[in-house]
Amino acid sequence: xxxxxxxxxxxxxxxxxxxxxxxxxxxxxxxxxxxxxxxxxxxxxxxxxxxxxxxxxxxxxxxxxxxxxxxxxxxxxxxxxxxxxxxxxxxxxxxxxxxxx
Numbered sequence: 001x002x003x004x005x006x007x008x009x010x011x012x013x014x015x016x017x018x019x020x021x022x023x024x025x026x027x028x029x030x031x032x033x034x035x036x037x038x039x040x041x042x043x044x045x046x047x048x049x050x051x052x053x054x055x056x057x058x059x060x061x062x063x064x065x066x067x068x069x070x071x072x073x074x075x076x077x078x079x080x081x082x083x084x085x086x087x088x089x090x091x092x093x094x095x096x097x098x099x100x101x
Contacts, residue, residue, distance in 0.1 A: 033086040038094055046094050048072060048087050050080060055091035062099035064092050 033048070041047050045056040052070030057063060073084040 030083050030086075031080040033082050033090050035090060035094065038090065040098075044095070044099065046091050046098075048082070048091065050076065050078075051082050051087065053084075053087050053091070055088070055095060057095045057099055059099060062096040064088070064095060067091075 031050075037049055038046050039049055041054060042056075044059055045054055047054040048070065051072040051074075052068075053072040054068050054070065055064045056066040058065050067088070069084060072082050072087045075081045
């Protein structure tokens with residue numbers, strides 16, 4: 001990873017900490033979003049498996065261009081609650097890493 005990727009990782013970390021802190025403050029328990037929860041549907045589309053949320057970029061432009069939240073932000077039947085911002089941040093990082101190659 002290049003220097004810019006370290007900055008992205010730091011931002012994701014701060015978003016995750018902030019989301020969990022807010023959730024704790026208001027009495028919610030957020031489920032941690034992790035890279036291993038994502039699968040590639042296509043070379044330019046990544047899916048967050050627990051929520052069904054997917055994110056797509058255009059080759060050559062590694063930003064999220066299209067997305068569908070699935071159940072991200074909802075409490076799932078498994079009692080998991082994934083923050084949309086955290087799901088987006090990890091998906092965006094994965095797309096950047098893959099499409100920069």
